[in-house]
Amino acid sequence: MARFLARSALDEVLARLARSYHLHWPGKLRGKTGYIPWQAGQESMLDHNPDATVKELFLPRTEVLMEFDDGQEKTSRPLAVFGVRPCDARAVHLLDRVFVEQPPVDGPYQERRQGALFIGMACPQPQMTCFCSTVGGGPFDTVGLDVLLTPVDEGWVAEAASTAGEEYLEQEAWPEATKEQQAQARAEKDQARAVAEEVELEGLAKKLEASFEAPVWERLHEKCLGCAVCTYYCPTCHCFDVTDTDKARLRTWDSCMFPLFTLHTSGHNPRLSGKERMRQRVMHKFCYFPLRLEDHACVGCGRCIELCPVNLDIRQVLAELGGCL
Amino acid sequence: MVQEQLRKEAARLLREGEVDVFIGYARGSLPAQSTVVFARSSEDAQELVFDPTCHPNLAVYLPRFKKERVGVVVKACDARALVELIRERQVDPDKVLAIGVECPGVIDRDRWEEGMSLDDGEWKEALAVACEHCRLPAVDLFHCWLGEKKVAVEEADAQVSSSPIDEDSEERYRWFSAEMEKCIRCYACRQACPACYCPECFTDRSHPDWVSPVHEPPEAMLFHLVRTLHLAGRCTDCGACARACPQNINLLALHRRMEAEAVRRFGYLSGQDPDAPSLLGSFSKDDSDDFIK
Amino acid sequence: MKAPAVKTEWEPKIVAFLCHWCSYAGADLAGISRLQYPANVRVIRVPCTGAVNPFYILKALTQGADGVLVSGCHPGDCHYLAGNYVARRRFALLANLLDFVGIEKGRLQFSWVSAAEGQKFSDVMREVTETVQALGPNQRLVQKARRA
Numbered sequence: 001m002a003r004f005l006a007r008s009a010l011d012e013v014l015a016r017l018a019r020s021y022h023l024h025w026p027g028k029l030r031g032k033t034g035y036i037p038w039q040a041g042q043e044s045m046l047d048h049n050p051d052a053t054v055k056e057l058f059l060p061r062t063e064v065l066m067e068f069d070d071g072q073e074k075t076s077r078p079l080a081v082f083g084v085r086p087c088d089a090r091a092v093h094l095l096d097r098v099f100v101e102q103p104p105v106d107g108p109y110q111e112r113r114q115g116a117l118f119i120g121m122a123c124p125q126p127q128m129t130c131f132c133s134t135v136g137g138g139p140f141d142t143v144g145l146d147v148l149l150t151p152v153d154e155g156w157v158a159e160a161a162s163t164a165g166e167e168y169l170e171q172e173a174w175p176e177a178t179k180e181q182q183a184q185a186r187a188e189k190d191q192a193r194a195v196a197e198e199v200e201l202e203g204l205a206k207k208l209e210a211s212f213e214a215p216v217w218e219r220l221h222e223k224c225l226g227c228a229v230c231t232y233y234c235p236t237c238h239c240f241d242v243t244d245t246d247k248a249r250l251r252t253w254d255s256c257m258f259p260l261f262t263l264h265t266s267g268h269n270p271r272l273s274g275k276e277r278m279r280q281r282v283m284h285k286f287c288y289f290p291l292r293l294e295d296h297a298c299v300g301c302g303r304c305i306e307l308c309p310v311n312l313d314i315r316q317v318l319a320e321l322g323g324c325l
Numbered sequence: 326m327v328q329e330q331l332r333k334e335a336a337r338l339l340r341e342g343e344v345d346v347f348i349g350y351a352r353g354s355l356p357a358q359s360t361v362v363f364a365r366s367s368e369d370a371q372e373l374v375f376d377p378t379c380h381p382n383l384a385v386y387l388p389r390f391k392k393e394r395v396g397v398v399v400k401a402c403d404a405r406a407l408v409e410l411i412r413e414r415q416v417d418p419d420k421v422l423a424i425g426v427e428c429p430g431v432i433d434r435d436r437w438e439e440g441m442s443l444d445d446g447e448w449k450e451a452l453a454v455a456c457e458h459c460r461l462p463a464v465d466l467f468h469c470w471l472g473e474k475k476v477a478v479e480e481a482d483a484q485v486s487s488s489p490i491d492e493d494s495e496e497r498y499r500w501f502s503a504e505m506e507k508c509i510r511c512y513a514c515r516q517a518c519p520a521c522y523c524p525e526c527f528t529d530r531s532h533p534d535w536v537s538p539v540h541e542p543p544e545a546m547l548f549h550l551v552r553t554l555h556l557a558g559r560c561t562d563c564g565a566c567a568r569a570c571p572q573n574i575n576l577l578a579l580h581r582r583m584e585a586e587a588v589r590r591f592g593y594l595s596g597q598d599p600d601a602p603s604l605l606g607s608f609s610k611d612d613s614d615d616f617i618k
Numbered sequence: 619m620k621a622p623a624v625k626t627e628w629e630p631k632i633v634a635f636l637c638h639w640c641s642y643a644g645a646d647l648a649g650i651s652r653l654q655y656p657a658n659v660r661v662i663r664v665p666c667t668g669a670v671n672p673f674y675i676l677k678a679l680t681q682g683a684d685g686v687l688v689s690g691c692h693p694g695d696c697h698y699l700a701g702n703y704v705a706r707r708r709f710a711l712l713a714n715l716l717d718f719v720g721i722e723k724g725r726l727q728f729s730w731v732s733a734a735e736g737q738k739f740s741d742v743m744r745e746v747t748e749t750v751q752a753l754g755p756n757q758r759l760v761q762k763a764r765r766a
Contacts, residue, residue, distance in 0.1 A: 031574075061509070061540035062540040062541070129355065222363050225569070227515070228510075228511040231511075232509050241538055243534070243538060250539060253538075263529075305354065305355070309517050312360070313354040
């Protein structure tokens with residue numbers, strides 16, 4: 001049953017959520033936007049897909065894995081994210097595959113992920129950089145979501161996308177959405193389906209597997225500057241580094257675009273130049289991941305396209321690879 | 326028109342074998358965004374464009390080419406960076422053919438708003454901070470120059486309005502902390518910078534790990550302060566770092582502070598003459614001792 | 619058994635990079651001459667002020683030093699002829715940059731102390747310690763875990 005969440009009831013709903021969850025939603029973060037802890041009276045930014053991804057909540061930039069003195073036992077509420085876009089939710093679903101759905105299970109990640117509630121915001125107006133439909137998602141995709149909200153006049157039509165979502169809606173008991181509201185939500189959905197599918201990914205993983213030594217990589221990486229904008233802004237990139245300090249063992253984000261990422265103790269570096277590093281990034285997302293876990297490690301959010309200083313557009317890279325391999 | 330002349334000359338250079346590769350700008354996949362093209366044939370040269378969306382500094386790619394002869398399109402700021410690369414023996418001037426272009430200034434995509442037109446002056450609302458002043462190198466190192474040989478704005482007033490230069494130290498630290506808080510350590514600034522050509526940056530050292538990968542402002546401060554000092558007297562104020570930064574950190578404030586101090590204290594301006602001594606590789610016995618006990 | 623009394627009053631930690639040929643010898647002379655100066659200074663001997671990378675200074679501050687002093691030969695007296703001239707340019711810029719980003723002026727100090735200036739060495743140490751003492755614990759630039 002579709003429910004209706006009135007815009008006027010939003011503040012109350014969020015306050016209730018915040019009582020049982022550590023609630024996050026889109027807001028201003030470090031001079032840009034990201035998912036921030038919800039506080040009463042904050043300005044709503046629900047019509048915006050944040051610059052920083054939801055990944056940060058589950059896989060922080062830096063986290064203490066282990067402290068060398070006795071840590072205090074922590075009890076905390078599970079996380080909830082209100083207004084997460086389908087692309088970001090799908091990304092967390094992909095991270096689950098890596099960190100919890102196959103052994104060894106990643107403890108700190110699992111701890112954050114357990115019982116987390118995702119209330120998603122459908123995306124009726126995809127940006128120029130969006131290509132979620134190409135990689136198997138969509139602006140109304142519910143993978144990884146518990147509830148999907150679709151903006152209509154005066155509020156949102158809410159639909160459960162999981163049992164947890166059903167329970168939540170049950171418990172909230174918002175009024176049933178009217179026929180008109182449901183029709184409006186459906187119309188939004190039908191219209192947004194038209195996100196162009198520019199790139200053909202069918203069979204690309206197999207092709208890529210055979211193309212490790214292909215000369216095309218030489219040309220493709222040429223303009224890449226070798227910074228980590230694409231990886232750090234990617235909702236699915238999850239590589240990390242572990243460092244010991246005198247106080248703790250820390251996990252920090254790492255990027256395959258850095259030479260240090262693969263540097264051996266001996267001084268040998270198997271990925272010596274930008275070519276090998278960029279190839280790794282593309283291969284991981286569109287070859288290794290699909291071959292092992294049957295899904296692309298890309299959700300088409302377009303952040304890497306928007307932010308790349310030299311406009312190295314992953315869609316063009318894929319098109320070129322698909323065309324020439 | 327500059328763009329037509331550019332395509333023609335680049336095509337000629339490639340056809341006649343004067344260069345092996347020509348580095349220029351091409352139309353990007355987003356509005357107000359160009360991309361980089363490495364043309365290897367006269368047909369590739371037809372992709373070349375030049376307009377205010379051409380903001381990356383192409384000199385950054387030059388040290389990668391050790392054997393090939395390279396043609397490159399340079400704005401005044403890129404030319405200043407080229408001067409520094411020649412001075413520091415990273416680029417062999419005999420192997421680089423620089424085509425200078427008259428540049429009206431470039432767009433900072435963070436200031437850009439959808440629908441701004443490139444044809445009239447509207448885009449100037451989104452003019453990059455670095456373009457607020459500009460200058461040409463003092464020496465002629467161009468293979469040829471397209472358009473009028475002038476720059477958009479000439480006076481070198483090395484100040485950035487948004488940095489709290491007149492505030493007290495506490496306020497200045499607050500400003501600095503807030504800027505550093507934004508840094509995600511993606512190193513886009515370093516990678517986009519022509520002067521940051523070290524094969525191994527101090528941040529990439531793991532033995533000892535000079536800068537920890539921990540996401541904490543002091544680590545970002547350490548990186549940016551050391552980078553600023555490494556660039557003192559070498560930064561040519563092209564602003565490529567600030568435009569590459571996905572977090573809009575006011576990096577130019579730091580670099581311009583160093584530039585201003587170099588001018589004030591040592592009468593030194595970078596990017597002018599490849600034969601001039603470098604700022605920190607030279608000294609005068611009369612340099613001031615005013616900060617030393 | 620009673621635990622020894624712990625001194626709780628804050629004392630500044632100061633890192634001093636001293637040139638082997640002049641200021642370090644100046645420190646020696648101060649010691650031999652039995653001149654008194656505060657014991658807050660941790661000396662690191664370097665071959666020349668020209669060998670002091672600004673990074674060392676910044677690293678000391680982020681690791682919790684309350685103040686840093688760099689001291690070397692007077693201009694013209696460098697054992698390596700021009701090391702201190704090169705250092706002077708570099709430190710002028712460093713001092714200016716740190717001032718710009720709001721690091722208190724007294725945190726970073728420079729001096730020329732020759733091997734014959736035992737008295738000046740002890741005076742400089744006292745002056746530096748007093749300035750840093752007045753500024754209080756270093757809170758800026760310092761890693762959170764290391765803040766006083």
